[in-house]
Amino acid sequence: MRQQGWQPLYTASANARIVVIGQAPGRRAQSSGVPWDDASGKNLIDWLGVTEEQFRNPNLFSLLPMDFYYPGAGRSGDLPPRKGFADRWHPPLLALMPDIRLTLLIGRYAQMRYLPSARHDTLTDTVRNYRRFMPQQFPLVHPSPLNFRWKTKNPWFATDVLPELRTHVRAALDYTVTRELSTQSGRNPEHPDRECENR
Template sequence: MQDLLQNIKQCKICKDVLTLGPRPVMVAYPESKIVIVGQAPGTKVHASGIPWDDASGKQLRSWLGVTPEQFYNPENFAIIPMGFCYPGKGKTGDLPPRPECAPKWHQPVLDSLKQVELVLLIGIYSQNYYLKNEAKKTLTETVRNYNEYFPKYLPLPHPSPRNRFWLTKNPWFELDVLPELKARVQAIL
């Protein structure tokens, strides 16, 4: 697995379209128990090289009910975004994850993980990629029907502070999904 991770860290497959250049950010370990499949690093994570090293990461750790030490222990969590590098700025936020990463790297990484008990699918890109035809028409419907994907997958919205409106509009997420998520994570860890 070390060779695979080294190859990912040196990846330059989409260097010509990355405004800040390539800097793949991901973490995996053969004994990782939970896989987090997010979108792509933002500018802060691109700068630090530490996955989820921003306000979204703080919110995600709160949702999971874990400490930063638990979260950044690769025996607990593998962090494999849909796009490993910052994709650039769009009109209303960051651009979507680059489409090259997941098809090239995800399966080899997942094949190297021997202890996975749960895959968290954060955001519409990972849900559509992994759930394919089983994903609902909207992220909200997919997350609301999270129990259909258990025990392998658990779909979540993005924990960005920008999603406050979604969280306010969907109180069932905090009442129903988060307790289930925390209980499952604690049972695995």
Template sequence: MKGLLRNISQCTLCKTCLPLGPRPVVTANPKSKIVIIGQAPGTKVHASGIPWDDQSGKKLRQWLNVTEEEFYDTNNFAIMPMGFCYPGKGKTGDLPPRKECAPQWHKALLDKMPHVELILLIGAYAQNYYLKDKKTLTERVGDYQNYLPTYFPIPHPSPTNRFWRAKNPWFEELVVPQLREKISELL
């Protein structure tokens, strides 16, 4: 695992496309029980090198009902986004994650984590890559039970996603308690 993580940290596969240069942000451990697959680091995470070190991370930890200590313990959580580096700024937020990372690194990482019991798929990019169905994010989140025990699809916790959460209050009322229960069982 250490060699693989070192190789990822030195990756320059899409260097010419990254406005801030490569800085892969990923954490994993052979003992990890839960894998978090989100989109890509933002500028704050790019600067710190700490995954989910922003407002989205605060909201995610609140949804999971875990402390920062629990969240950053790689025995509990591995964190591997769809794109490991900051992709750049778009019109209404960050650009989509680069498409090179997941096919290049995800399987190799997952193969080194035999104790994974749950994969959280955060947002449409992760869900589209792993679930390969024709459902919308809203449909997948509503049908989360159909993807268990392997996957648990949830929306992105970004502040820019507050409109989705306002239109879908059932997520925090009904799904978040089930998510918390599942995370508690695994930890």
């Protein structure tokens, strides 16, 4: 953690439209200081249907893991996020993001925290029933390459879930892009035929 010289790994912006709540940084991401800087991140960016530039733009995406530090290695993978960490740090950060239109809940720990009573008994069933939580929340399996067997056993994820995920991501971001372009051109995005009042 800080005593090891590590910096907390997250991004948060008051302008963000989508917040990605994942598990905890991996070893590579912690070393580079860049959230989702690994194969899981590449898969996630592909799932979302965005460019890496868009994904790294804090005015579009806030990246808020359940723990801001690499938790260390366990017997069968990384250790879980520390208990209570998200309870302490997420609420004040999320309170500073009033324009979030979509929350992506990636993996079991994020879903346990944010869908405590609504989630299903298994992660697979929660993801399969993603429509229950829309349009504000979208549960996902972790995009780790180690989950290739899960994706093979659950082909509906690629055929049904990912196309709808991309549609909702585009919808959440389109307003941001329209607003930015309108501001640059001196137009009010809420009233495109009027001059921006703050011009």
